[in-house]
Amino acid sequence: MAMLELNDVHAYYGNIHALKGISIDVSEGEIVTLIGANGAGKTTTLKTISGLLRPRQGEVSFEGEELTEFPAHEIVYKGIAMVPEGRGIFSKLTVVENLEMGAYSRSDKDGISSDLDRVFTLFPRLQERRRQVAGTLSGGEQQMLATARALMARPRLLLMDEPSMGLAPVLVESVFETIQEIKDEGTTILLVEQNAHMALQVADRGYVLQTGEIVLKDSAQGLRDNAEVQKAYLGMQ
Amino acid sequence: MNNQIGPNWRTIVRFGLIGGVVALYLSVIGMVEAFSARNLIGTFITLAQILIFGGPFVAGYLTAREFKDKPRTTIILCGLAAGAMASIFQVMLILIAHAVDLRFMFVSISPGLMEILTFGQGQYLGSLILAALSAVMGAIGAGYFLLPGTISRTLTSAVVVTLGVGLFSENVNQILSSNWLSLIGGRSVARLLIQQKSLNPIVALVLFLAVGGLTYWRATRAKAQVESDDESPATGRQKRFRTVMLIIAIGALLGLPWIVGRFLSQVLFMVGLYIMMGLGLNIVVGYAGLLDLGYVAFFAFGAYTMGVITSASPLGLTNLNFWIALPICAIVGVLTGFVLGVPVLRMRGDYLAIVTLGFGEIIRILALSDWLAPFIGGAQGILHIPYPSIAGFQFKTPEWMYYLVIIGSLLAGFLTIRLRESRLGRQWMAMREDEDVAEAMGINLVQTKLLAFAIGAAFSALAGGIFAARLGTIFPHTFNLLWSINALSLIIVGGMGSIPGVMVGALILVGLPELLREFQEYRLLMYGILLVVMMLVKPEGFVPAARRQQELRAHAKESAVGTAAD
Known part of the structure; x- marks a missing residue:
């Protein structure tokens, strides 16, 4: 059985029908990516999973449990953490405080401090800047912090929203390396990306979203070889 | 700015005219005349003169700053020109006011004002003197910039x-x-x-x-000392020095009302009251980021609670002791904080500000209404609220009430520090930064927001209870919007989220106007000027929270580097 299942999910912003019956499943240990243009509904999908947006119709279940009944702040406790779009860090708190906020849902002090060491080995830059106010970090460092903060919740499923957005090409590469590392440590990842090229290299499977609907689903290899995808998202002729 | 072509005569004219408009404005609204009675040194330097010549001085200084790469004599001359420019409106005012009677429109353009502006020398010679002195002030301003x-x-x-x-x-x-x-x-x-x-x-x-x-x-x-850099053995001495200073500070705090006398004790009492309110509002606005413009409502609730449960008048339900009543005020504050909190849970930023503003007014109007008059006295208010007393000793005078409010502020300060470092404090700050992300971290926003409102309201209600006991009588008209504005302004001026900032802000915004009685009429104007200047020159406040300072500075650096990255 899949770890996360979205079944015919409809979501609205006011009167705007943003998700028009989306069905997605993610199995344990996978990286699944959602690709699509601006406004296709990628971020909306993640918001629906994390509870920030309530679907009007359809089910979202995580490990067999229906999520739509829970408020957002309780969904973290189920084992889902999010790396928000635009890095969404607490810019006036220090790096360490941000990370501690990430572990807000936990109360095991020893586990938290060992996880702090773990994310610092994953992102040595953050250790160097641990007392710095997060708003003063560079864009790449902020992205690292957002990812590290989500890991501090020790999630079983990590939702990542455009981790490569606004970063220099060199940094983009390292972001995807990190994603691979996180997967290797056993965390399942649902990755939303505009950079389809990179996303399909790291992912196992993928979905293509277009104006709130899933138009294509396949293995990452299958999508890379798909002529439509190549033309629309990979920039190949 | 015209930094493409560098500074030129336009700069002089611009700064000169800005200085001139300010000086003219101060004259026309009557400040100059009102302050001319306030002698500073002897009878020849008055506050009015500072107002008249402040504009030219600042104009000269600003001009000099623009011309900083030019030779010294040029800078001084530019300052001179800017200073002269700055007097131009006042000279025009003198000449026009002499020819036409402007008083039907501008009541403050009185013969007295003319006397001050012309130094009693008639309009022609007086104008010349004014222009010359302004020019000299401009030059001094420029010279001041040049000093090491x-x-x-x-x-x-x-x-x-x-x-x-x-x-x-x-x-x-x-x-x-x-x-x-x-x-x-x-x-x-x-x-x-x-x-x-x-x-x-x-x-x-x-x-x-x-x-x-x-x-x-x-x-x-x-x-x-920086050059020699050998202060390592001083640490032990420093520690002792600090202890001594602390003892002196406590001594001064305790002895203050007896040294400064009754009037200043009353001023200090008000400052202390505002520190309590400011600390409470600081939790709501500074920590939790919820802009509350109706903060006076909780103050009113505290005051009315104190009135209703202690008053000796027929309106008093019980005749409880002040000391028992005070915690009840705090509890009522917490409850009203929750009550206001619930309807505004979904609101953010400006919407929240407007709703809370309305809430503050509703409370005042309810207190004034005939509907509630049988319980809280309507426009007549509540009378005969007893002074606090311990074992028969009554806290009748401001000197004694000062101690009460000092204890209250210290308590509020202590609680604020503890809260800031607590898990709840973190929750507030995370929520202030980004509600969605905070929620995604597992923070219960409903609970966090309500606690901010409730705790902030409790501080305010405590202050209200003390206020009622000090005055002995309370009226609905007392609890107007100005309280909320004062409390908010003092946080902004002092430094958002900073506890020493609240104290400094209260001293400046509440203490000073009490001392300068001539300012009373211009109090709001002064607030406005101060707030605008603060936002331009020192947006982090007088005593900023360390973190906010770091963040604002870095931000300035970043925006200088360019917005291309975004």
Whole structure:
């Protein structure tokens, strides 16, 4: 059985029908990516999973449990953490405080401090800047912090929203390396990306979203070889 | 800005005209005349003159800053020109007011004002003198910019202290003539220092030199110390020094009302009250980021609670003791905080501000209404609220109420520090930064917001209860919007989220206007000016929270690097 299942999910912003019956499943240990243009509904999908947006119709279940009944702040406790779009860090708190906020849902002090060491080995830059106010970090460092903060919740499923957005090409590469590392440590990842090229290299499977609907689903290899995808998202002729 | 072509005559005109408009405005609204009675030094330097010549001085200074790469004489000349420009509107005012009667529109353009602006020399000679002196002030402003840092700092502190003592000479007189200090000859010192409600010119000169000398000495010594850099054995001494200073500070805090006398004790009482309110509002606005413009409502709730449960009048439900009533006020504050919190849970930013603004007004109007008059007295208010008392001793005078409010503020300060470092404090700050992300971290926003409102309201209600007991009577009209504005302004001026900032803000915004009675009429204008200037020059506040300062500075650096990255 899949770890996360979205079944015919409809979501609205006011009167705007943003998700028009989306069905997605993610199995344990996978990286699944959602690709699509601006406004296709990628971020909306993640918001629906994390509870920030309530679907009007359809089910979202995580490990067999229906999520739509829970408020957002309780969904973290189920084992889902999010790396928000635009890095969404607490810019006036220090790096360490941000990370501690990430572990807000936990109360095991020893586990938290060992996880702090773990994310610092994953992102040595953050250790160097641990007392710095997060708003003063560079864009790449902020992205690292957002990812590290989500890991501090020790999630079983990590939702990542455009981790490569606004970063220099060199940094983009390292972001995807990190994603691979996180997967290797056993965390399942649902990755939303505009950079389809990179996303399909790291992912196992993928979905293509277009104006709130899933138009294509396949293995990452299958999508890379798909002529439509190549033309629309990979920039190949 | 015109930084493509560098500074030119336009710059001079611009700064000159800005200075001129400010000076003209101050004259036309009547400030100059109102302040001309406030002698600073002798009878020849008055506050009005500072207003008249402040504009040209600042114009000269700003012009000099624009021209900083030019030769010195050019800079001085530019300052001179800007200063002269700055007087142009006032000269026009003098000439026009002489020809036409403007008083049907501008009541403040009185013969008295003309007398001040022309130095009693008639419109033509007077205008010339005004223009010439303004030009000289502009040149001085420019020259001031050119001075090396140490000297200009020395001059600034000497001038500020001397004029400050002059400004408050009446209060200094009061303090020196108080019962305690007159024992050691305070009254004769006062007679020496102060003549005709103004600083004795000779004393002013001595003070000026003393303060200047001291500042200069300290500045040079600090420089020498940085250079030699051998202060390692001083740590033990420093610790002892700090303890001694702490004891002195506590002693001063305790002895203050008896030294400064009744009037200043009352002022300090109000400052303390505002510190309590400011600390509470600081939790709501500074920590949790919820802009609350109806903060006076909780203050009113506290005051009315105190009134209803302690008053000896027919409206008093019970005749509880002040000390039992005070915690009840806090509890009522918490409850009303929840009640306001629930409907505004989904609101953010501006919407929240408007709704809370309305809430504050609703409470005031309800208190005034006939509907509630049988319970809380309507427009007649509640009378005969007893003073706090311990074992028969009544806290009747401001001197004693001062202690109460000091204890209250210390308690509020202590609680604020504890809260800031707590898990709840973190929750507030995370919520302030980004509600969605905070929620995604597992923070219960409903709970966090309600706690911010409730705790903030409790502080305010406590202050309200003390206020009611101090006055003995409360009326709905007392609890107007101004309280909310004052509390919010003092946080902004002091430094958002900073506890010492709240204290400094309260001293500046509440203490100073009480001392400068002429300012009362212009209080809101002063607030406005102060807030605008603060936002431009020091957006982090006088005593910023360390973190906010770091963040704002970095932000300035980043935006200088460019927005291309975004």
